[in-house]
Amino acid sequence: MTNLQQAALAHMAYAQAEKNGRSSEMLVHDGPLRQSLLALVKGTELGEHNAPPAASLLVLEGSVRVTTPSGEEDLARGELAVLTHERHAVLALEDCVFLLTTVTSIPKP
Structure with a gap:
């Protein structure tokens, strides 16, 4: 079992110590399901990338801006x-930690 609060604090400290301003850990890897904890220091960006077949982002600490072709959304x-x-x-x-949940493939019937 993972304590998200403790993991979030630890990863924020790691991100603050890293030159690239980020830290991450995959918490769940079960078939196509992935859950990753990511910490970013204020101003750090994960550049534009493709989305997997299903994904969500839950902000645990701080705030982020998600930019898509449809626009921008700030999340706290x-x-x-x-x-x-x-x-x-x-x-x-601002300094933030979020839980990224993804499904990397969807089985065909």
Whole structure:
């Protein structure tokens, strides 16, 4: 079992110590399901990238801006966004930690 609060604090400390301003850990890897904890220092960006077949981002601490071709959405602690079907980028508006849940493939019937 993972204590998300403890892991979030640890990864924020790691991110603050890293030159690239980020830290991450895959917490769950079960078939196509992935859950990763990511910490970003204010101003750090995960550049634009493709979304997997299904994805969501839950902000645990701080705030982020998610940018897609459809626009921008700012998310704060406790807010959840669906990232499916669009390329997107994530910018840390302040030091932040978020839980990224993805499904890497969808089985065909």
